[in-house]
Amino acid sequence: MSPLQHNPPSAVASSQEFSSEERIQLLRLAHDSISSALQCREISLDAPTPHFAEPRGVFTSLYLRHDPPGEDRCREDQRKEDHRAEELRGCVGYVLPTCPVYRAVAETARAAAFDDNRFPPVTQEEAPRLEIELSILSLAQPIQPEEIEVGRHGLLISWHGQRGLLLPQVPVERAWDRTIFLEQTCHKAGLRPDAWQRGATIEAFTAEVFGDKSGL
Numbered sequence: 071m072s073p074l075q076h077n078p079p080s081a082v083a084s085s086q087e088f089s090s091e092e093r094i095q096l097l098r099l100a101h102d103s104i105s106s107a108l109q110c111r112e113i114s115l116d117a118p119t120p121h122f123a124e125p126r127g128v129f130t131s132l133y134l135r136h137d138p139p140g141e142d143r144c145r146e147d148q149r150k151e152d153h154r155a156e157e158l159r160g161c162v163g164y165v166l167p168t169c170p171v172y173r174a175v176a177e178t179a180r181a182a183a184f185d186d187n188r189f190p191p192v193t194q195e196e197a198p199r200l201e202i203e204l205s206i207l208s209l210a211q212p213i214q215p216e217e218i219e220v221g222r223h224g225l226l227i228s229w230h231g232q233r234g235l236l237l238p239q240v241p242v243e244r245a246w247d248r249t250i251f252l253e254q255t256c257h258k259a260g261l262r263p264d265a266w267q268r269g270a271t272i273e274a275f276t277a278e279v280f281g282d283k284s285g286l
Contacts, residue, residue: 086278087206087278088121088206088278088280092121092122093204093280095118096122096171096172096175096204097202097204097280097281097282099113099172099175099176099179100130100175100176100179100202100204101179101197101200101202102176103175103176103177103179103180104179104180104183104192104197104200105197107180107183107184108192108193108194108197113176115172115173115176115177116172117170117171117172117173118172122170122171122172123170123171123172124170124171125167125168125169125170125171125174126167126170126171126174126206126207127163127164127165127166127167127174127206127207127209127275128163128164128171128174128175128178128204128205128206128207129161129162129163129164129178129204129205129207129237129277130160130161130162130163130175130178130179130181130182130202130203130204130205131158131160131161131182131202131203131204131205131281132158132159132160132161132179132182132183132192132200132201132202132203133157133158133159133200133201133202133203134157134159134196134199134200134201135199135200135201136157136199158189159182159183159189159192159196159200160181160182160183160186160188160189160192161182161186162178162181162182162185162186163178163205163207163235164177164178165207165210165226165233165235167207167209171206175204179202183200201281201282201283202281202282203279203280203281203282203283204279204280204281205224205237205238205239205277205278205279206277206278206279207224207275207276207277208275208276208277209275210226210273210274210275211273211274211275212271212272212273213272213273213274214272215248215252215266215272217274218248218251218252218272218274220241220242220246220247220248220251221238221241221242222238222276223238223274223275223276224236224237224238224240224274224275224276224277225251225252225255225272225273225274226255226272226273226274226275227252227255227256227258227259227261227265227266227270227271227272227273228259228270228271228273229259229261229265229269229270229271232259232260232261233259234255234256234257234258234259234260234261235255235258236251236254236255236258237277237279238276238277238279239277239279240254241254252266252272253266256270
């Protein structure tokens with residue numbers, strides 16, 4: 071396969087299926103799912119609207135805010151994105167749309183807080199300082215390498231029962247071009263970096279990405 075043309079990263083392109091009010095409701099649900107687990111109380115996972123009952127793949131990412139509330143956030147705005155990655159507190163997701171988006175948000179938020187084995191479980195003291203980012207996925211579809219758009223597509227690469235996924239915002243945050251994005255997704259799957267050139271299945275999806283810090 072011939073080398074890919076350079077495809078520089080750009081801002082993440084995210085179409086808006088969910089209204090500002092729906093986004094706020096889903097973020098509140100994610101926070102409540104975590105706090106309810108800490109408080110040993112139950113919450114309803116029944117979708118309150120038909121839209122929230124539609125199946126979707128969902129990833130929930132948690133970040134721990136270090137600045138006290140009300141402090142000037144200029145310093146945070148100037149941080150490099152790789153420093154932001156050091157503040158990651160958990161990330162868990164469902165690739166496939168196996169359950170309603172409402173339930174998927176609640177379950178992945180709780181799993182990111184307590185079941186991501188890269189981190190200790192979130193504590194009661196940390197919960198008020200969590201910032202949540204939701205990525206609601208479209209269905210993955212086969213794609214040719216040259217059709218991949220950094221900043222628009224997430225990737226799912228699979229081969230011989232191994233599978234790796236990276237969200238659309240990852241190559242943007244890390245300033246990867248298209249080729250590095252493909253290689254790193256292969257690495258995530260536990261495959262050789264050039265597996266995408268050797269017969270691995272390449273699928274792409276888009277994601278509606280929003281969070282506590284993003285404009286709703």
